[in-house]
Amino acid sequence: MFLSAVPFVALGADNKVITVPDPTTVSPGFLGFAVMFLLAVATLLLIRSMVGHLRKVRYLPEPPDETSAPGHPVRSVPDSR
Secondary structure (H helix, E strand, C coil), X not given: CHHHHHHHHHHCXXXXXXXXXXXXXXXXXXXXXXXXXXXXXXXXXXXXXXXXXXXXXXXCCCCCCHHHCCCCCCCCCCCCC
């Protein structure tokens, strides 16, 4: 849809000279600072939350053995089958 509107926009364009602002005088301003500050705060809060969730995770040194479940005898000698 966007590409079909391009010729109509080009027909209505004036022959004005387009000036580019001087890069030394253009700055992001307060809005740019506010957006970057809020992104930094959100990132820090997400990292803090992730660390808290990772601390709650229980790490097992090895996967549980099926024979060590309650009701099953624990074998001290491996089966030779």
